[in-house]
Amino acid sequence: MTLPVLRPSAEGLVKPGEEYVRSTLSVCPYCSRLLPAAIVARDNKVYIRKRCPEHGEIEEVYWSDYEMYKRFLRYWHDGKGTAAPTFPLQGENVCTQNCGLCPYHINHTALANIVVTNRCDLTCWYCFFYARRDKGGFVYEPSLDQIVYMVRTLRAERPVPGNSVQITGGEPTLREDLPDIIRAIKSEGIDHIQLNTNGIRIAQHPELCRTYREAGVSNLYLSFDGVTPRTNSKNHWEVPYVLDACRGANLGVVLVPTVIRGHNDHELGAIVRYAQRNADIVRAVNYQPVSLTGLMPREQREKYRITIPDVIHAIEEQTGGEVPSDAWFPVPSSTPVTHVVEALTNAPKYELSIHPHCGAGTYVFIDKSNNRLVPITSFIKVKELLNDLQELAEKVQSGENKYLAAAHIALRLQSYVIKEKEPPGVDVAKMLTKALLRHDYSSVGEFHMRSLFLGIMHFQDLYNHDAERVQRCDIHYLNPDGRIIPFCSYNVQSYYYRDLIMRKYGIPIEEWERRNGRRLESGLYRGELRRGKHHPNCGCDLAPGASPASSPGS
Structure with missing residues (x-):
C-alpha cells in the first residue's frame, strides 16, 4: 500500500x-x-x-514516560487496510480532514460505533453529546432503516467484514425502540453488540437488562468514574442496582472511567478493587484518559491532562504493586495471535493493529486464597510467546508445512507457562492449543470469564492530535451517509464530522417535541434512586437516608 x-x-x-x-x-x-x-x-x-x-x-x-513509549513502539505494525473504502480521496489534505474511510487508511474496523441518539438524561460537565436547546439544538436519532444501512456498510468492509458494534449516544436507553435496534443489528450478522450506557434507566427498570440481552446485547459498557459520590456524581448511587440487574440477566459489564487529573486519578486502584469485588459480573475495566475538548489555556491543560503511562503507574502504586507497570502491553501486541490463525486457516482475521500509543491492556486473575491480583505476566512468558507465534506465522506464510509448524508450536506451549504460579483451574497451554490449532474458541471465552481485563484507551484532542494515529485507528463511527469515520476525527474535529452529520440528519428540538408530545427536558434524571435508603452495596459514604444535596439531580 x-x-x-x-x-x-x-x-x-x-x-x-x-x-x-x-x-x-x-x-x-x-x-x-x-x-x-x-x-x-x-x-x-x-x-x-x-x-x-x-x-x-x-x-x-x-x-509521560519515554522508556515505556519505546517499549510499546516495538509492537508497531501496519494493518490490512481497507480494500473497500467508503470515501474517495479528495483534495490535498488526505488525512484527518476528509476521513471516510479513504484508501490510505491502514486498518479495518475492529469496533464500530452507532450513535442512536444525542439525547441524554444527564448533563455532565465534560460531555459533548447533550442536545442543547440554548445552542440552537437538534435531536439526532437515525431510523431503523438508516441503522441497518450503516451496519450493511460495515459488513461490506474488506478484507475483514466488521462484526462488532457499540451502540452509543447520548444515552441509548432513552430510545424506546432500542430492543428493535439491537435485533436489527444482530440480524445483519454482527456477533458482538456492546451497549454504552450510564445505566440509570436500567437501575430504574431492571427488566430492561434481560430485554437487551435477549435481543442480542453482549455486554454493557458502563460509565463509572469513581468509587465515591464526589468522583462519580453521575451514577454512583445507581451502579449497584445496574450490577444487580446484570446478575439477574447474566449480562457482563465493562466499567468505563473517564480519567481526569486532580479529579479521580487517586481512585484508579480503588476502581480495580471495585471490579474485583464484583468480578462475578464485571469482566473488564477500560480507563479513558480525558480528551480535552474546546479551547483551553496551557495551564488548564496541565491541570487536567493525564496520559496512558500516568494511569499505568497510578494503578501500580494504588494496588500495592499487584498490577505492575511491566504487565501492560500495547494493543497491537496481540497481532501475532491473529497472524498464526490466518496462516493456519488461510483466511484474513481481525487484527488489532492500531497505533501502539493509542491503548494498552493486561489481564489479571484473582487468587481467592489471599484475594490478591495475579497479572498474566507473572505466570506466562508473554514476550517469548508472542515472538514465537510471529515466527511460526512467518514460516507458514513462507511455505513451511502448516501441520508440522503447528505441531512444533504445540510442543512448546507448555514452556511459556510457569505452572507453579498459574492460578488454580487455569490451563493456558490447553486454551492456546484449542484456540490456535483447533480453532475452538470456547476456552478463550472461559479465560475471559475467569480473568479481569484492564484496558486504557486515550482518545485524542486538538492539542495532542497525531494524524498517524488517526490513519491507524480501528474504532470507527458508522454514519447515515455511508461514511465510516475514525473515532478521533469524528469527535475531535467535530466541525467536519459529528456536528455536521448529526445536524444534517437530525431534526429541531421543537419538531421532536411535537412528534413525541413531551419536552426534551422531561427525560432528565431527577435522582429518584438517590433519595431515601441507598443500595447497601453502593459504597456511599453518606448515612442511609441522607440527601447528597450537592449532586446533580438531587
Missing part, C-alpha cells in the same frame, strides 16, 4: 537538549490548519510540538 507522506520536515521544531523521535502531521487547535509536527523527548517525557503561522507554537504532553 502506498501511504500518504506523514513525515513532513521537523526543521525548527526540535529544541536544544531534546531527542527527536519522529515527525507527523497535526492540526492547529485554533484554526484547524494542518501542520507539520515533531514528536520529541526530554526529561523522560514525550511531547508533540507544532507551529501555526497565525497562532504560534503549541506544545503538548504526548506520553
Whole structure:
C-alpha cells in the first residue's frame, strides 16, 4: 500500500537538549490548519510540538514516560487496510480532514460505533453529546432503516467484514425502540453488540437488562468514574442496582472511567478493587484518559491532562504493586495471535493493529486464597510467546508445512507457562492449543470469564492530535451517509464530522417535541434512586437516608 507522506520536515521544531523521535502531521487547535509536527523527548517525557503561522507554537504532553513509549513502539505494525473504502480521496489534505474511510487508511474496523441518539438524561460537565436547546439544538436519532444501512456498510468492509458494534449516544436507553435496534443489528450478522450506557434507566427498570440481552446485547459498557459520590456524581448511587440487574440477566459489564487529573486519578486502584469485588459480573475495566475538548489555556491543560503511562503507574502504586507497570502491553501486541490463525486457516482475521500509543491492556486473575491480583505476566512468558507465534506465522506464510509448524508450536506451549504460579483451574497451554490449532474458541471465552481485563484507551484532542494515529485507528463511527469515520476525527474535529452529520440528519428540538408530545427536558434524571435508603452495596459514604444535596439531580 502506498501511504500518504506523514513525515513532513521537523526543521525548527526540535529544541536544544531534546531527542527527536519522529515527525507527523497535526492540526492547529485554533484554526484547524494542518501542520507539520515533531514528536520529541526530554526529561523522560514525550511531547508533540507544532507551529501555526497565525497562532504560534503549541506544545503538548504526548506520553509521560519515554522508556515505556519505546517499549510499546516495538509492537508497531501496519494493518490490512481497507480494500473497500467508503470515501474517495479528495483534495490535498488526505488525512484527518476528509476521513471516510479513504484508501490510505491502514486498518479495518475492529469496533464500530452507532450513535442512536444525542439525547441524554444527564448533563455532565465534560460531555459533548447533550442536545442543547440554548445552542440552537437538534435531536439526532437515525431510523431503523438508516441503522441497518450503516451496519450493511460495515459488513461490506474488506478484507475483514466488521462484526462488532457499540451502540452509543447520548444515552441509548432513552430510545424506546432500542430492543428493535439491537435485533436489527444482530440480524445483519454482527456477533458482538456492546451497549454504552450510564445505566440509570436500567437501575430504574431492571427488566430492561434481560430485554437487551435477549435481543442480542453482549455486554454493557458502563460509565463509572469513581468509587465515591464526589468522583462519580453521575451514577454512583445507581451502579449497584445496574450490577444487580446484570446478575439477574447474566449480562457482563465493562466499567468505563473517564480519567481526569486532580479529579479521580487517586481512585484508579480503588476502581480495580471495585471490579474485583464484583468480578462475578464485571469482566473488564477500560480507563479513558480525558480528551480535552474546546479551547483551553496551557495551564488548564496541565491541570487536567493525564496520559496512558500516568494511569499505568497510578494503578501500580494504588494496588500495592499487584498490577505492575511491566504487565501492560500495547494493543497491537496481540497481532501475532491473529497472524498464526490466518496462516493456519488461510483466511484474513481481525487484527488489532492500531497505533501502539493509542491503548494498552493486561489481564489479571484473582487468587481467592489471599484475594490478591495475579497479572498474566507473572505466570506466562508473554514476550517469548508472542515472538514465537510471529515466527511460526512467518514460516507458514513462507511455505513451511502448516501441520508440522503447528505441531512444533504445540510442543512448546507448555514452556511459556510457569505452572507453579498459574492460578488454580487455569490451563493456558490447553486454551492456546484449542484456540490456535483447533480453532475452538470456547476456552478463550472461559479465560475471559475467569480473568479481569484492564484496558486504557486515550482518545485524542486538538492539542495532542497525531494524524498517524488517526490513519491507524480501528474504532470507527458508522454514519447515515455511508461514511465510516475514525473515532478521533469524528469527535475531535467535530466541525467536519459529528456536528455536521448529526445536524444534517437530525431534526429541531421543537419538531421532536411535537412528534413525541413531551419536552426534551422531561427525560432528565431527577435522582429518584438517590433519595431515601441507598443500595447497601453502593459504597456511599453518606448515612442511609441522607440527601447528597450537592449532586446533580438531587
